[in-house]
Amino acid sequence: MKKKLSVNGVQHTVDVDPSTPLLWVLREQLALTGTKFGCGIAQCGACTVMIDGVPIRSCVLPLASLEGRQVMTIEGLAPSDEKLHPLQQAWIEHQVPQCGYCQSGQLMSAAALLARNPEPTDAEIDGAMQGNICRCGMYGRIRKAIKSAATSRIAQSELHTFDKTDEASDE
Amino acid sequence: MKLHTIITAFLTLALTAASLAKAPSDVDATSSSASEAEALAAWQKVYEVFSHPRCANCHVPEDNIPRWSGPSYGLTQGEWLNHGINITGGESRIGAESIPCMACHQSTNAELPHAPPGAPTWRLAPVEMVWWKKSSQEICQQIKDPKRNGGRSLQEVADHIGHDALVQWGWAPGPGREPAPYSSEEVVNFLESWRVAGAPCPAPTE
Numbered sequence: 487m488k489k490k491l492s493v494n495g496v497q498h499t500v501d502v503d504p505s506t507p508l509l510w511v512l513r514e515q516l517a518l519t520g521t522k523f524g525c526g527i528a529q530c531g532a533c534t535v536m537i538d539g540v541p542i543r544s545c546v547l548p549l550a551s552l553e554g555r556q557v558m559t560i561e562g563l564a565p566s567d568e569k570l571h572p573l574q575q576a577w578i579e580h581q582v583p584q585c586g587y588c589q590s591g592q593l594m595s596a597a598a599l600l601a602r603n604p605e606p607t608d609a610e611i612d613g614a615m616q617g618n619i620c621r622c623g624m625y626g627r628i629r630k631a632i633k634s635a636a637t638s639r640i641a642q643s644e645l646h647t648f649d650k651t652d653e654a655s656d657e
Numbered sequence: 658m659k660l661h662t663i664i665t666a667f668l669t670l671a672l673t674a675a676s677l678a679k680a681p682s683d684v685d686a687t688s689s690s691a692s693e694a695e696a697l698a699a700w701q702k703v704y705e706v707f708s709h710p711r712c713a714n715c716h717v718p719e720d721n722i723p724r725w726s727g728p729s730y731g732l733t734q735g736e737w738l739n740h741g742i743n744i745t746g747g748e749s750r751i752g753a754e755s756i757p758c759m760a761c762h763q764s765t766n767a768e769l770p771h772a773p774p775g776a777p778t779w780r781l782a783p784v785e786m787v788w789w790k791k792s793s794q795e796i797c798q799q800i801k802d803p804k805r806n807g808g809r810s811l812q813e814v815a816d817h818i819g820h821d822a823l824v825q826w827g828w829a830p831g832p833g834r835e836p837a838p839y840s841s842e843e844v845v846n847f848l849e850s851w852r853v854a855g856a857p858c859p860a861p862t863e
């Protein structure tokens with residue numbers, strides 16, 4: 487069945503069973519493989535994307551529920567090819583990733599947090615990030631990187647990246 | 658003899674009159690205690706449902722932590738865990754302050770074992786409607802109190818049980834989870850029999 491889907495501001499039409507989890511549509515239909523499969527049952531956070539600014543586990547989100555909603559994946563987080571999102575910049579500065587497998591999910595949860603709460607406390611960071619599991623145990627660096635992104639001037643002006651909904655199309 | 662007959666007749670009449678006068682109230686008393694017993698039996702079934710893990714796990718107190726209890730989690734009666742990965746519903750009771758419930762709980766049940774259940778809205782019940790570890794009497798009093806039942810009459814409470822999508826989920830909780838007992842129609846009927854009999858609450862338990 488053909489379904490329309492808006493990902494990172496681009497309209498796509500995909501032809502899959504509407505019960506297919508968004509994760510597999512992203513990875514297999516749209517070749518957006520930055521979003522990772524960890525558990526497939528909403529337990530690890532590796533597959534986190536933003537839907538209308540809210541962090542959601544794409545492994546359990548059926549495509550059918552996405553009509554008219556805006557999906558943002560890790561590929562859409564940077565404002566342009568030349569410029570990283572303040573969180574991505576902070577991730578590099580603090581050398582957050584080890585194996586890296588959990589990191590696109592971590593970044594999407596962190597970006598959703600800063601979009602609604604530009605200056606989170608440690609407790610608020612822990613609360614928002616506790617559903618993203620890191621096998622390499624990088625939790626301390628993740629928290630530091632979020633704090634430094636939040637306090638940077640760049641962050642203050644560029645956190646609301648979800649306004650970037652230019653309706654380009656792949657059709 | 659004549660006097661004796663008259664006295665006997667008078668006494669008989671008086672006793673008959675007394676017994677006639679008494680009879681209706683005895684009948685009333687018997688039927689009202691029978692109907693109170695029936696009402697309490699109906700309430701007990703409602704309590705069985707409200708205190709079942711499918712309901713009570715999300716009717717939690719001010720700590721805003723959803724519970725995991727019941728045989729679906731391999732736990733016996735009285736055992737429980739906090740929801741995994743340190744989840745809290747926050748004061749919003751929808752997780753708005755940290756991780757929204759809807760990050761994992763979608764509008765339908767996920768089909769894989771141990772994957773999250775879902776309903777069109779997924780949230781903790783308002784904090785004034787706490788059922789977790791509450792006695793039958795405490796829940797009974799809460800459900801009758803419009804300040805703590807969402808401003809509903811008892812008929813509206815029954816209607817809510819019969820129609821609300823998240824309540825309905827309790828009887829269709831997806832793979833690996835034990836449904837709430839009875840059916841929503843039966844619970845609506847239990848509530849109605851209890852209401853028309855005056856909605857009595859049980860005595861407090863020790």
Ligand code: FES
Pocket residue numbers: 522523524525526527528529530531532533534543544545546
């Ligand atoms: S893959 Fe979706 S939460 Fe683990």
Ligand code: FES
Pocket residue numbers: 582583584585586587588589619620621622623624
């Ligand atoms: S960096 Fe390896 S799992 Fe998080």
